[in-house]
Amino acid sequence: MKKSIGIIIAIITSAILIMLTYYATAQDHMMHKPSQSINTAICVLGPTEGSDVSGTVTFTRTMQGIKVVAELNGLSVGAHGFHIHEFGDCSAADGTSAGGHFNPEGHEHAALEAEMNHVGDLGNLVADQNGHAHLEFTTTQIQFEGANSIIGRSIIVHAQADDLKSQPTGNAGARVACGTIGITK
Ligand SMILES: [Cu+2]
Ligand SMILES: [Zn+2]
Numbered sequence: 001m002k003k004s005i006g007i008i009i010a011i012i013t014s015a016i017l018i019m020l021t022y023y024a025t026a027q028d029h030m031m032h033k034p035s036q037s038i039n040t041a042i043c044v045l046g047p048t049e050g051s052d053v054s055g056t057v058t059f060t061r062t063m064q065g066i067k068v069v070a071e072l073n074g075l076s077v078g079a080h081g082f083h084i085h086e087f088g089d090c091s092a093a094d095g096t097s098a099g100g101h102f103n104p105e106g107h108e109h110a111a112l113e114a115e116m117n118h119v120g121d122l123g124n125l126v127a128d129q130n131g132h133a134h135l136e137f138t139t140t141q142i143q144f145e146g147a148n149s150i151i152g153r154s155i156i157v158h159a160q161a162d163d164l165k166s167q168p169t170g171n172a173g174a175r176v177a178c179g180t181i182g183i184t185k
Contacts, residue, residue: 037061038144038183043155045072045179049093053177055133057155058184065140068122072157072177075127081162081172082135084120084142088152088180095175098154100168104147111164112139119148121170122155124162150181 041059055072086099102120110117125133157177162170
């Protein structure tokens with residue numbers, strides 16, 4: 001009788017110890033699990049063949065959407081089409097490896113402000129007399145996750161203005177800069 005009580009106590013003690021160890025391990029995992037969400041991204045753009053255009057575009061998650069800040073140099077004065085293209089591949093000398101406008105929803109090309117457009121339609125950059133363009137806006141059109149995620153895609157800056165209506169590209173001409181969008185720290 002005494003022996004069996006001893007065995008029962010041993011079993012209960014073991015069970016409690018196993019449970020405590022499991023709980024501590026679970027807590028440890030929860031505390032050290034890295035955040036899955038992406039909060040910032042960057043695109044470093046370089047010139048295509050024969051171009052001098054370069055710059056950066058940063059993306060930051062905010063309560064209102066994703067804030068986009070673009071700084072480009074080496075542009076001709078005036079407006080230049082500014083889009084996210086489907087592929088993050090800038091290997092072709094003329095930037096054509098980046099594919100067409102990022103369009104996961106199958107809409108027509110339009111302005112950034114349009115109700116229906118390509119997810120990649122970011123409108124135009126406008127360069128000053130020094131060839132510098134600065135553009136800032138916040139939008140819910142682009143995402144860091146899901147079907148509309150821009151991570152791993154590219155940004156293309158064009159030689160000419162995007163007219164915001166010609167299909168499928170806004171008639172913005174050659175590609176003068178290309179960069180791949182990547183996650184930042
Ligand atoms: Cu484009
Ligand atoms: Zn488009």
